Amino acid sequence: MGIYERKQREKEQRKIGIINAARKVFSNKGFNTATIEEIAMEAELSPGTLYLYFKGKEELHTSLSIEILKHLADEIQKVVGQDISAEEKIKRFCDVFIDMYEYDSNILINLFHLQSGETLKNLSDEFLQQIKTHSTMAHGAMVDVIKEGIDQGIFIEEHPVVLADILWSSYAGVVLWVDSKRVLNSQKDFVKSTLKTAFKIILKGLKKK
Amino acid sequence: MGIYERKQREKEQRKIGIINAARKVFSNKGFNTATIEEIAMEAELSPGTLYLYFKGKEELHTSLSIEILKHLADEIQKVVGQDISAEEKIKRFCDVFIDMYEYDSNILINLFHLQSGETLKNLSDEFLQQIKTHSTMAHGAMVDVIKEGIDQGIFIEEHPVVLADILWSSYAGVVLWVDSKRVLNSQKDFVKSTLKTAFKIILKGLKKK
Amino acid sequence: MGIYERKQREKEQRKIGIINAARKVFSNKGFNTATIEEIAMEAELSPGTLYLYFKGKEELHTSLSIEILKHLADEIQKVVGQDISAEEKIKRFCDVFIDMYEYDSNILINLFHLQSGETLKNLSDEFLQQIKTHSTMAHGAMVDVIKEGIDQGIFIEEHPVVLADILWSSYAGVVLWVDSKRVLNSQKDFVKSTLKTAFKIILKGLKKK
Amino acid sequence: MGIYERKQREKEQRKIGIINAARKVFSNKGFNTATIEEIAMEAELSPGTLYLYFKGKEELHTSLSIEILKHLADEIQKVVGQDISAEEKIKRFCDVFIDMYEYDSNILINLFHLQSGETLKNLSDEFLQQIKTHSTMAHGAMVDVIKEGIDQGIFIEEHPVVLADILWSSYAGVVLWVDSKRVLNSQKDFVKSTLKTAFKIILKGLKKK
DNA sequence: TATGAATGAGGTTTCATTCAT
DNA sequence: TATGAATGAAACCTCATTCAT
Known part of the structure; x- marks a missing residue:
């Protein structure tokens, strides 16, 4: 590995370290109450250092959310590639949400918050684009599965995008x-069991007969 | 009406005026970005005056949310009292969400934001109690309808509270x-149509056969 | 006097108070070293209050300079209106510089600094416009006197604007x-006597014979 | 040349490189707005390296100014040594200013800024001494020429130092x-032509008759 | 000697809240 | 009751400087 690659890698590591510190602090305190100083302390860095990696508090928070979104999109896409029925895939989507919630409940909450009002405004185009990309990816994967189900005559014949929206937002809403x-x-904590029940109901609702 | 009552009433009116101003500003800017001064301007009052009616920004925001929650609870309870089938009531719940969303899309968004993390922490017990009360009321009404349906053998035999949770949170999530x-x-704006489809699916999922 | 006028007047007074405090601090410390906190202390106000009257440190400093420029323009215009010879008026211009220098040497220094490089860039159009206006006024008055002298056949026949530039900038340079x-x-402190000698030399240089 | 001398020479070259970079950046941005990082980039060095050659930003800026002052003093002294009349020498001084202005207009501006308030305070004695030395040299050369003229009965009989001050500061002021x-x-850009006119006027004013 | 990531003091600025009128 | 100017704590952020490599 060349020296440049190593540097790049170290820089990436440092960024991840900061994002992880941010995750903890934002989770505990929320965006307003969290302070850069606190995050810096958590990351065992000085406040100034954070600004070498992120333009400011807002960008740090957004980066964190995008990180989460990326992870979610990855997990969901993994499901699509599996050799199982559309129905089973829908169930796995539910598991993905459950896994993420169990890994760190605040992760998901944070993400869903990103996706509405307050935070979306005042976001730089670059970040907005990233969010769109990953969001589209995750959501697109769901749409594909729905389509698959419709094509196989298993699911009701509604617009797949709408069905995916309902699937995604019901899961998110329940969390x-x-x-x-x-x-x-x-x-x-009834999130897990409630999510499972929600899955069953929605799946039943989705099925043709 | 005595002089005291009139005063009381006037005070209440003023409070409502402030809350309405707060609704507009919080809707547009979000809690952080909104400033007391802006709300005061919107309410055509001075910043100082707001403090005669609310302890601070936090309380004002919470009051607004409670107001919305109260309204939602009212509308939902109206549905329960109607002489229609459980199935039809579930559909009406959906209409209540749609109506509120159409009246002011930010109202609902605001409300759902109240219901997690950042805002709930650091809330005085008094307000927490009020939220619980109204929340329980709205939610309880849903539970009643679900129970009704189960008792009539129309709905699947899951725990009614869980089903109501799913109903509520799916609707909220979709919005x-x-x-x-x-x-x-x-x-x-596909909120309305998507909500309607969501209703159909969930209702189908809820039904026994 | 109506209540509005009084308020307006008070506000203006407060602004002047702040500008005066700023004058002292900027004079002693220079723009960089001076802090808002110090100026606030000098003005017997809190830092935050300064921001009610000025957008920031930059604007405060510019306002101060404009104030000075305004004063200088006034004094110079007074001279133009007097019933004395063009030659005598040139001498009075010199006295104006001397007076301002003696009143507060830092005032003038500050002003001349405004008029070049570092400070002029990054200035809002509004302020740039104000500076231009007053600057043009002061300078225009000088041009008028020079023209007067040329028309009367007393001064050499160079472009009046150029001569006024030389007059102004020589005075400023000497200070x-x-x-x-x-x-x-x-x-x-030889400023005064040197200025007087400069006046004599330049005046002699300006005269036709 | 020994190895020590070569090292010394290299060090000097590097210093000059840095000062040249500083010249560009300070010229464009001014002292406050310029950052060490920018200067380092311009010099194609790292920020840390600058500190091997200069104690800090202040010293770097002062060194730059001294460099300019030194250059100006050199040019002016060259004029004094020439075998031409005092009158002609005064004209040449004007040319020196014009040349420097045309070579880099910001050079002169920068220099004149050094000469007052903000920058002069907080300067180490060592640097203050250097400035004095070169300043005296440049200024002394002018004084010599003036004296020459007075002795030859060409110039008016004012104190030569005062006359040199006026000469210098008028030129500087015009720029x-x-x-x-x-x-x-x-x-x-009227600097050149205005300077020339200023020269004519002042020269005329300086002459005995 | 050269690097450049990290530092952290200290500045500017904001804004919820107070209080004299 | 209503005002709104003033407050000042606390946040963000910058950048000259250091130091391990």
């Missing part, structure tokens, strides 16, 4: 909502 | 997600 | 240079 | 002022 109930009522 | 797609891709 | 010698060599 | 007009009004 947000059930997780918030958990926080609000300090109850047990 | 958030499809609305964000609208913003991201500057496309037409 | 900058002799003052810097004073600082560098901790010598006595 | 600063006319150049700033150029920037402000985006007009043609």
